[in-house]
Amino acid sequence: MKFVVPQLMFFFQDKTTKRNVVVLSKFLAFLLSVICLYSILFHLLMAYEGQDFSWVTGVYWTLTVMSTLGFGDITFNSDLGRVFSIFVLVSGVLFLLIILPFTFIQFFYAPWLEAQEKARTPRQLPNETEGHVLITSVDPITTRLIDYLNRRQVPYAVITGSQQHAATLLDQGYRVIVGDLDRQETYRQTQTDKAALIVVTNDDLISTNICFTIRQVSEDVPIVTNAANKHSIDILEYSGNVSVYEFMTMLGVSLARRAFGVGLGTTMIGRFGDLLISELPVRYTSLEGKSLAQAGIRQATGVTAIGMMEKGKFIVANPETRISAQTILILAGTSGQLKAFDEHFTVAIQQSPDIPQVLILGGGRVGQVAAATLDQYGINFRIVEKRSNIGTGAYREKTICGDAADLDTLRSAGIEQVKSVIITTHSDDMNIYLTFYCRQLRPDMQIISRSILERSVAKLHMAGADQVMSYASLGAGIIFQLLQPNEISLFTEGLVVLQRQAGTHYAGTSIMTCGIREKTGLSIIAIRQHDHLHISPDPETMIEEEDELIFIGTPDQEKLFEELS
Structure with a gap:
């Protein structure tokens, strides 16, 4: 009842609904008058034949004939009466079985369903709402962001101008507000001036319009935007954005920096103040084939080996863990410690200027950025691109025009000599296919793949991707990380970092005896004591109630930790 009453109020307040109800009422009145007319004619014709029936019987006969039920218990004896019956039957089919259903659906039922959807999707947030995140587009980035927000219990709302789209998002479990993205009233109703962040990831033209509209409502609310075009950065920044990113460019750089190359060493994947978290593909280094105890990483450089990734699986490090060629070490330390690690353990790979070191499959925007990054490091590479209009820029001489799924094309590009392949197409289906194909051709080669959707990551690892x-x-x-700067965001898959206060549960124990690693698999990589961050703390360090503990592990381990805490 509580749900029906607001629907009725919303339904009958609409001007179009009021007009529809008037039209439907007129038709029903006309239909009622027809039934009355037929009932009167029924009595006259029955009197003509010498039969006598009540007025209720006349209405009964009219409705049974018009609805084509025709029980046959009351019939005419004369031809005139039978002709009248035929006329009533045909008009009944027209009015009751054709016009009435369509009129009812068009002027009442369809608007009623629409009113239900509108009543189900709110158009404003409560006045007391604050500290929330507003999102203007649902795409792979914001979908993943919503997962983070739900995990940290940060309130959010997706704004969409389409009622149908809002209903779809509601069915998928999102919190939705209906409102035009280019209207000031939308942002007033969503408490924009009290929002913690507004995420605008529409195309550059729409994003610019949205940002100017938001700034008419609030001059201070932080806005973050993704620029699809490099030339749009200045325009988006001028429109009032606090942060404008080129995520495609950042992705290309990240892919390239993970390729085996000349002295690249460790790659930072996250940071927390002075604490840096980095990863290192072990192949071609002096660590390959050793155990962590034999490697002596911490003794030589001060860097802590948190764990290792193999085929997308995080493995907790222990002294006996063997480091294979496929291992990706996850390391924690200061910038100085990681620099010492690179000098001590990484080895520059010798390459011939005529033999490509890296093969890039896909010469689109991400592929071109990856190529530019490799070029900065002096790494020889080749690009394979199917479209002939791509690759006509700075790297035309390094571009092979052809299908990456064709063996002859790959051979001409140097698939048999390269040490790494970077797959950058804009289709997860194609990336999975090319990953598996390249792995069959070269089992010993490093394969780095781009993923559009988070759910494709595990499939790419199954297909043979190293990273x-x-x-x-x-x-x-x-x-x-803009929203919560004290949180660590890892720019890699399959790992999470969380920060929690020790509390009374772990107070009085040491890192070694607290049991966190044994019970959950999480590793303590840093501890904040008395406003001082201790990186890679000694296992004998005692934990106090006010200490902030920083862990690293997998999402499943984080879930287990939350259940046990």
Whole structure:
């Protein structure tokens, strides 16, 4: 009842609905008058035949004939009466079975369904709402961001101008507000001036319009935007954005920096103040084939080996863990410690100027950025691109025009000599296919793949990818770190970092005896004591109630930790 009453109020307040109800009422009145007329004629014709029936019987006969039920218990004996019956039957089919249903659906039922959807999708947030995040587009980045927001219990709302789209998003479990993105009233009703962040990831033209509209309502609310075109950055910044990113460019750089190359060493994937978290593909380094105890990483450089990734799976590090060629070490330390690590353990790969080191499959925007990054490091590469109009810029001489799924094309590009392949097409289906194909051709080669959707990451690892960079996770991680700067966002897949106060549960125990690692698999990589951050703390460090503990692990381990805490 509580749900029906607001629907009725919303339904009958609409001007179009009022007009529809008037039209439907007129038709029903006309239909009622026809039934009355037929009932009167029924009595006259029955009197003509010498039969006598009540007025109720006349209405009964009219309705049974018009609705084509025709029970046959009351009939005419004369031809005139039978002709009248035929006329009533035909008009009944027209009025009751054809016109009435369509009129009812068009002027009442369809508007009623629309009113239900409008009543189900709110158009404003409560006045007391604050500290929330407003999102103007649902795409891979914002979908992943919403996962982060739900995990940290940060309130949010998606704004859409389409009632149908809003209903679809509601069915998918999103919190939705209906409103035109270019109207000031929309942002007033969503408490924009009290929002913690507004995320605008529409195309550049729409984003510019949205940002100017928001600034008419609030001059201070933080706005973050993705620029699809490099030339749009200045325009978007002028329209009032606090942060404008080129996530596609950042993705291309991240992919290239993970390729085996000349002295690239460790790659930072996250940071927390002075604490840097980095990763290192072990192949071609002096660590390959050793255990962590034999490697002596911490003793030599001060860097802590948190764990390792193999085929997208995080493995907790222990002294006996063997480092294979497929291992990607996850390391934590200061910038100085990581620099010492690079000098001590990484080895520059010798390459011939005539033999490509890296093969890039896909010469679109991400592929071109990856190529430019490799070029900065002096790494020889080749690009394979199917479209002939791509690759006509700075790297035309390094571009092979052809299908990356064709063996002859790959051979001409140097698939048999390269040490790494970067797959950058804009289709997850194609990336999975090319990953598996390249793995069959070269089992010993490093394969790095781009992923559009987060759900494709596991499939790419199954297909043979050594590392996967998700466009969604990269963008969502950067945005979330703007929202909560004290959180660590890892720009890699399959790992999470969380920060929690020790409380009374762990107070009085040491890192070694607290049992967190044994019970959950999470590793303590830093501890904040008395406003001082201790990076890679000693296992004997005692935990106090006010200490902030920083862990690293997988999402499943984080869930287990939350259940046990």
